[in-house]
Amino acid sequence: MSWGYTINRARDIDMDSNDMTTSKLILEKIPSLQGCIACGACVATCSTGALTKYSLRKVHTLVRRGEYSGLLEELNKCMLCGKCQLVCPRGINTRAVISLIKRELGDHR
Amino acid sequence: MNKEVLIIGGGITGMQCAISLTEIGIKATIVEKSDKLGGKLNDWYKLFPTFTSASEVINPIKDRVKALGIDVQLNSEVIKLTPTTITLSDHTIINADAIVICSGFDIFDAKRKEEYGYKIYNNVITSVDLERMFCEGKVENLDNDTPKRIAILHCVGSRDEKVCQTHCSRVCCVAGVKQAIELKELYPKSEIFNFYMDIRMFGSGYEELYKEAQIKHNIHFVRGRISEAAQTIDNKIQIKAEDTLIGRPLKMSVDLLVLMVGMSAGKSNKDFANIDGVNQNNNGFIAPKDLFIDSVSSDIDSIFYAGCVTSPKSVGESITEGIAAANKVAKFLKS
Numbered sequence A: 001m002s003w004g005y006t007i008n009r010a011r012d013i014d015m016d017s018n019d020m021t022t023s024k025l026i027l028e029k030i031p032s033l034q035g036c037i038a039c040g041a042c043v044a045t046c047s048t049g050a051l052t053k054y055s056l057r058k059v060h061t062l063v064r065r066g067e068y069s070g071l072l073e074e075l076n077k078c079m080l081c082g083k084c085q086l087v088c089p090r091g092i093n094t095r096a097v098i099s100l101i102k103r104e105l106g107d108h109r
Numbered sequence B: 001m002n003k004e005v006l007i008i009g010g011g012i013t014g015m016q017c018a019i020s021l022t023e024i025g026i027k028a029t030i031v032e033k034s035d036k037l038g039g040k041l042n043d044w045y046k047l048f049p050t051f052t053s054a055s056e057v058i059n060p061i062k063d064r065v066k067a068l069g070i071d072v073q074l075n076s077e078v079i080k081l082t083p084t085t086i087t088l089s090d091h092t093i094i095n096a097d098a099i100v101i102c103s104g105f106d107i108f109d110a111k112r113k114e115e116y117g118y119k120i121y122n123n124v125i126t127s128v129d130l131e132r133m134f135c136e137g138k139v140e141n142l143d144n145d146t147p148k149r150i151a152i153l154h155c156v157g158s159r160d161e162k163v164c165q166t167h168c169s170r171v172c173c174v175a176g177v178k179q180a181i182e183l184k185e186l187y188p189k190s191e192i193f194n195f196y197m198d199i200r201m202f203g204s205g206y207e208e209l210y211k212e213a214q215i216k217h218n219i220h221f222v223r224g225r226i227s228e229a230a231q232t233i234d235n236k237i238q239i240k241a242e243d244t245l246i247g248r249p250l251k252m253s254v255d256l257l258v259l260m261v262g263m264s265a266g267k268s269n270k271d272f273a274n275i276d277g278v279n280q281n282n283n284g285f286i287a288p289k290d291l292f293i294d295s296v297s298s299d300i301d302s303i304f305y306a307g308c309v310t311s312p313k314s315v316g317e318s319i320t321e322g323i324a325a326a327n328k329v330a331k332f333l334k335s
Ligand SMILES: Cc1cc2nc3c(=O)[nH]c(=O)nc-3n(C[C@H](O)[C@H](O)[C@H](O)COP(=O)(O)OP(=O)(O)OC[C@H]3O[C@@H](n4cnc5c(N)ncnc54)[C@H](O)[C@@H]3O)c2cc1C
Pocket: B008, B009, B010, B011, B012, B013, B014, B031, B032, B033, B034, B037, B038, B039, B040, B041, B044, B046, B047, B048, B049, B076, B077, B078, B079, B102, B103, B104, B105, B106, B127, B128, B131, B171, B175, B261, B262, B263, B266, B268, B306, B307, B308, B309, B313, B314, B315, B316, B318
C-alpha cells in the first residue's frame, strides 16, 4: 500500500564517507584534469549535451568529489567525437579523461 | 628645495615615497604610528607569486631609508590633518608643505563572521595567523603532524554586505593559492580544498600559479562559500557549503580551516576625511580625486595618497604608487 510518503535521501556530497580511491587514481593518471576551470566550453560544444542532459563538466566534477553513481551510464552517451578537446582552454585531454573514467568505473556500478 | 613633506605611515608605500622624494632633493619625514617601519610586510613570510621572502623586499627598502638619512618618527599616530599640518595623538602639531597619506589598510576582524568560529575553535585560523606560523616554522594547534584535510576559505570579510565590506580585496585569491601550495609542501600527504566564489588572478604570473596549484600540487578548488563551521567531537572542523558547479550541498570535516581575511579600510581614514577635499568611498577606503588620471591626488592641492589607503593593492602596485605620488608632490612644490 502506498501512503504517499517517501524518505528523501540526503542530497549532501559527504566528503567524509565518499570513497575517494578511484577519484585519486584518475587524477594521478591525468593530473591536468584538476586544472579544469569550469568554463563549460566542453558542454557548450557537445552534440550529446545539446540533445540530452549529459554534461562532461558535471560528470568529471562529480568524479573529483567521489560521487560515481550513474556516471558510467552518462558517459556511455558520449560519441568520443573530441569536439570538447578542441575547445578546452586548459588543454585537458578530455577524450582520455572520458575513457579513463569509463575504464575505472566499469566495475563500480 | 627648502620644503618639507610629511608622509603618514611607514609601510612599504610610505618608505618608497620618502625615498623617491629624497632622491629628487625634497626633504621627507615619515610619521609612523607603530614602533617600526615596514607595515604589514613585517608579518608576511613569502610573497606571491614568486615566493620571494618578504624580508628580501622590505629590508633593502628599510636600508635605503637609513642610508639616505630620512627622518623617521616612530610611535606617532596621526589623528587629524589640515592642508598644511598634522596632529599627533599627543596633540603635537607639525607643519608641512605637502602631506602624503600612506596609512595602508586594516586586517578584517574574522571574529565578526561568527559562523566560522574564529577564536572559538582552535583549528580555525586566519591567513594572517598562517603567515605568522610560517615565519615561526610551525603550524600551531594541529593535533597531529599529518593533517588529512585542510580547507581554505576565500572572501572572508570581502564581498560581504553582512559585514559592510562590499569590495573585493584583490590579493587574497592569489594569497590563498600561495598558502595552499605552502601547506601542501609542508604536509605533502594532506588534501587541500580552496572554497572560492570567484577566482581573481589579476597579476602577472598569478594565473600560472593557480594552474600550478591545481595540476602540480593537486589542490582542489570548490566553488561555493562555506556557510558555517562547527567543531566535531574529535576536534575537527566540520564545514558546509554548496558545490555550486554540481548544484548540491557538500560537507566534510577538516583538520584546519584557514580564513582568507580581507583588507578593510584603515581606521584612521575617518579622521583624515574630516576635512573638505579628503573623501571616503562607501567601503571606507579613501577616494582619490580621479581613478584614471589623478589616482594619487586628493581634492586639496597639498594632500596626496599612495598605496592601500585608497584600495587593496599588491606590494608592487603600492610601491609604484609611492613613486607616482612623489612625482606629483614634486610638481606641486615647484609650482
Ligand atoms: C594576508 C595577506 C597577504 C599578503 N601577501 C602579499 C604578497 O604575498 N604579495 C603582495 O604583493 N602583496 C601581499 N599583500 C598585500 C600587501 O600587504 C600590501 O600591498 C602592503 O602591505 C601595502 O603597503 P602599505 O604601505 O600601503 O600599507 P600597510 O602595510 O598597511 O602600512 C601602513 C603603515 O601606516 C601606518 N599607519 C596607519 N595609520 C596611521 C596613522 N594614523 N598614523 C601614522 N601611521 C599610521 C601603519 O602602522 C603601517 O605601518 C598581502 C595582504 C594580506 C592581507
